[in-house]
Amino acid sequence: AQKITQTQPGMFVQEKEAVTLDCTYDTSDPSYGLFWYKQPSSGEMIFLIYQGSYDQQNATEGRYSLNFQKARKSANLVISASQLGDSAMYFCAMRPMNSGYSTLTFGKGTMLLVSP
Amino acid sequence: KAGVTQTPRYLIKTRGQQVTLSCSPISGHRSVSWYQQTPGQGLQFLFEYFSETQRNKGNFPGRFSGRQFSNSRSEMNVSTLELGDSALYLCASSLGGGDGYTFGSGTRLTVV
Numbered sequence: 001a002q003k004i005t006q007t008q009p010g011m012f013v014q015e016k017e018a019v020t021l022d023c024t025y026d027t028s029d030p031s032y033g034l035f036w037y038k039q040p041s042s043g044e045m046i047f048l049i050y051q052g053s054y055d056q057q058n059a060t061e062g063r064y065s066l067n068f069q070k071a072r073k074s075a076n077l078v079i080s081a082s083q084l085g086d087s088a089m090y091f092c093a094m095r096p097m098n099s100g101y102s103t104l105t106f107g108k109g110t111m112l113l114v115s116p
Numbered sequence: 117k118a119g120v121t122q123t124p125r126y127l128i129k130t131r132g133q134q135v136t137l138s139c140s141p142i143s144g145h146r147s148v149s150w151y152q153q154t155p156g157q158g159l160q161f162l163f164e165y166f167s168e169t170q171r172n173k174g175n176f177p178g179r180f181s182g183r184q185f186s187n188s189r190s191e192m193n194v195s196t197l198e199l200g201d202s203a204l205y206l207c208a209s210s211l212g213g214g215d216g217y218t219f220g221s222g223t224r225l226t227v228v
Contacts, residue, residue, distance in 0.1 A: 036220070043204055045219035091159065100149050103149070103218065104208075106159035 002027045004041030004092050004107035011112050013082045020067070021077040021110045032096040034075040035104065036066065039089040046092075049076060052097070082114045118142065118157050120209050120220035128226045134195040137223045141188050141209030147171075149217070150182060151202040162205075166212050197227045198214040 003026040013019040036048040051059045051066045059066045067076040093104045121140040151160040160175040167185035182192040204224050208217040
């Protein structure tokens with residue numbers, strides 16, 4: 001079984017500052033993928049960044065980077081230079097990579113509010 | 117390139133009725149997964165279809181069912197609706213081999 005834990009129900013950050021959203025996971029699968037999604041109030045889940053468990057380098061996508069610490073089973077999302085449009089719910093998710101199944105397990109999410 | 121299309125966007129149904137939700141994946145994507153999102157339970161996996169076959173199923177009662185057509189479009193059906201079925205239902209499509217997932221905007225179902 002897989003489990004994702006996001007301990008921060010809400011985070012506040014000022015525009016242009018960096019923010020880290022925490023995510024820890026638990027799995028017995030040797031190979032897995034970690035995802036971060038953004039969900040604005042409209043409801044759509046927007047893919048942000050992906051990290052494979054065997055990737056040597058931390059993933060980066062523009063202002064998003066994933067701080068992957070495998071030994072600690074953590075996959076924190078770092079957003080640099082926050083923008084007002086970053087205000088949304090953020091979900092960490094994972095799936096096993098060897099099973100052939102596409103099931104994502106999600107955390108409870110973190111609500112990020114960016115203030116001017 | 118068109119994204120994942122879910123219809124309808126909003127639905128209001130009465131307890132005991134049934135409902136059918138539709139999801140059209142990205143062209144070329146053969147896997148379609150369905151998730152239920154509620155404030156209390158968060159995002160929960162319903163089922164996944166790949167090439168018209170149900171490949172995986174979450175822990176939901178038999179009132180929840182789905183299918184996938186030869187063009188990869190998928191439908192999910194909920195029969196005998198209960199108040200607790202009120203949720204945002206999200207559909208995600210992928211190529212099916214462990215790649216990224218693209219979600220639709222969801223169908224918000226309200227059961228009264």
